[in-house]
Amino acid sequence: MASVNVERTDSGYEARNGRGAVVAIGSGDEEGAFTPVELLLAAVGGCNIVSVEPLTAQRGHRLVRLAMTVEAEKAEPNLLGTVTITYDVELPEGDEKADEVFRAVAHRVHEKYCTVSRTLQEGVEVALEIPE
Template sequence: MGDVRVTRTESGFVATNDRGAQVALGHGEGEFGAVELLQVAVGACNAMTVEPLTAQRGLRLPELSVTISAERSAPTLLGKVTVSYEIELPEGMPMAKFHEIAQRVHDRHCIVSRSLEAGTEVKLDLPHS
């Protein structure tokens, strides 16, 4: 996996990946906050993994979006994160099949959701004097 760099700017922060994509960070207009980025990561991982799994079966969803809500369990700790799908099924695809695929993505394929549930270690690499 590539690195992501977060850099302070004059108006806030910007995140840049190894491919040059950027996201404005902060609390102002047109910016994402840190918790919102976590929500984006969960939603993107789920949606971007469900989509090819349905499409490869010839069942491309005409509409697919997710809403990710997060609850706080303490002032500096998230509790439950919920992924809610809004979909339109293609003709001939039963809802049970979509449920099966989405559940499999959640249980086995979405690295972001799985990492959060497993409690992935985050360590600091602080500069030396």
């Protein structure tokens, strides 16, 4: 099971995982804080990139640069439209197959292995529990 704790602090809001990592959350006006939507986009990008990089390298093609931008416009005031991942890749010089391998891996990860992307694509229930 995946789990994070999100709470109000003296300086705003933060999310903390069981390993002690902390991310500041805000409404968009605070320095050094992510909005909840930005965290969702970061989760999509992070899930894809942490799978694509090692799988490409395991196939013998270590990319010189691997980065991405993840964007979404609001379809409604409280609903995102299409989430778009745009890769920024620098291929190793002289490696003729690197592009082909990278593209195949990136598509496979997006379609089958990235839990975050797949969850958004399939849709998932978000249950609310308020203890008595």
